[in-house]
Amino acid sequence: MAMQNISLVTVHYSATYEDQDWRAADIRKWHLDRGWRDIGYHLVIRLDGTVEPGRPMYQVGAHVGGRNTGNIGICYVGGLKRETGTSVGHNTMTKAQEQALIGEIRALLKKHPNAQVVGHRDLAATQCPGFSVPEWWARVNAKPIPKPKPAPKDAPVVTPGVAEDDYHVVEKGDTWWSIAREHGIDLATLYARNGVTGPDTLPIGKPVNLAPLVTERKPAPQPSGIPGWFARFIRWITGG
Numbered sequence: 154m155a156m157q158n159i160s161l162v163t164v165h166y167s168a169t170y171e172d173q174d175w176r177a178a179d180i181r182k183w184h185l186d187r188g189w190r191d192i193g194y195h196l197v198i199r200l201d202g203t204v205e206p207g208r209p210m211y212q213v214g215a216h217v218g219g220r221n222t223g224n225i226g227i228c229y230v231g232g233l234k235r236e237t238g239t240s241v242g243h244n245t246m247t248k249a250q251e252q253a254l255i256g257e258i259r260a261l262l263k264k265h266p267n268a269q270v271v272g273h274r275d276l277a278a279t280q281c282p283g284f285s286v287p288e289w290w291a292r293v294n295a296k297p298i299p300k301p302k303p304a305p306k307d308a309p310v311v312t313p314g315v316a317e318d319d320y321h322v323v324e325k326g327d328t329w330w331s332i333a334r335e336h337g338i339d340l341a342t343l344y345a346r347n348g349v350t351g352p353d354t355l356p357i358g359k360p361v362n363l364a365p366l367v368t369e370r371k372p373a374p375q376p377s378g379i380p381g382w383f384a385r386f387i388r389w390i391t392g393g
Contacts, residue, residue, distance in 0.1 A: 158324075159265035161224040162258055163217055165194065165273045166232025166282040168311045171245035175230050177205035188365075189215050189317050190337045194228040196257055202249030204257060212337045217276045218315045225261060225268075229254060232283050233310070242280030242310045244289075255293055274304045279312035319364040323355045336363055 169175055176199065181192035193215035194207040207228070208214050216226035231245035246254065258270055272286030273279050287299050321332050329352045333340045344350060346362045355361070 158223045159225060159261070159268050161220070161276075162261050162265075162268050162270050163224055163226050163273055163276065164254065164271070164282045164286045165216060165226060165228040166242065166245070167197075167228055167230045168232050168239075168242070168281065169230060170233045170235055171200075171231045171243075172235070173230070174200045177207050180228070181207070184215070187316070193315070194226040196225075196227045198227065198229045198250050198253045198257070200230055200247055200250065202247070202253040204253050208337070211335065213318065213321075213335055215317045216315065217273060218312065219318070220276050221318055222321075227254065227257060229282065232281065239310055242283035242304075244282070244284035258290070273312065274308065275302070277312050277315075278308045280304050280308050280310050281312065317363065319362070320360040321363055323357055323359040323361060325357055327355055328352065329355065332361055338363065 167175060167180060177192060177194075177197035180194065180197060184192050191212070192207040195210055195214055197205045197207050199205065207226075210225070213221050214224065214226045215221060216228070217224060229246050229250045231247075231250075232242050233239060234241070234243050234245065237243070262268060262270075270286060270290045272284070273281035275286065285302060288301065291298050318336070321327075321336060323332075329343060329349075330340060332338075332355075333343045336343075338346075343361070343363075346364065
């Protein structure tokens with residue numbers, strides 16, 4: 154089961170060098186280290202064309218700032234060349250990656266025929282995924298090439314500020330359970346974040362808070378070399 158009302162299929166690169174065969178598990182760790190709930194992409198395509206699952210299709214991803222609802226994110230591994238470093242994004246897809254990407258997009262469009270196929274750079278100030286996806290997709294399907302839309306010269310290789318969405322705006326048919334499932338949040342936690350104790354009414358247009366509570370933050374690691382009892386004593390006398 155996928156998210157409802159899919160309107161976008163967005164192509165990304167991993168912003169790693171073309172000779173580095175990273176896995177979905179690696180990218181998941183990077184994203185978890187940022188405090189995200191899971192990997193931001195729904196699919197990851199490795200150098201040999203292997204397609205690895207990322208975030209479940211029924212959950213909203215974290216791959217385009219403010220544009221994640223109804224948006225399936227596919228990431229191919231690569232995008233950077235050693236000779237140009239981390240300042241320029243490129244289309245480094247191998248033939249196997251390109252064929253896998255075409256297959257995944259076509260499968261998604263069978264389920265969501267009205268979805269638009271775009272690149273990250275069509276939705277945000279970034280060079281990702283290193284090429285114009287609308288032009289590429291038109292060539293793949295032997296259709297007229299759309300008017301070129303080059304990425305701004307000052308667009309960064311990696312878009313800053315992409316993160317988990319902080320709010321879900323209630324649409325027709327939404328329930329607390331469906332929102333929790335769609336965003337990968339425990340139902341009781343979602344209630345707590347919104348100050349409710351049970352499934353009260355959800356008027357259309359209501360913003361539901363998805364942001365973590367302060368009490369959910371992980372405790373800071375203790376300095377190495379300091380005994381645990383001494384660290385606890387210092388916190389007690391300082392009120393920390």
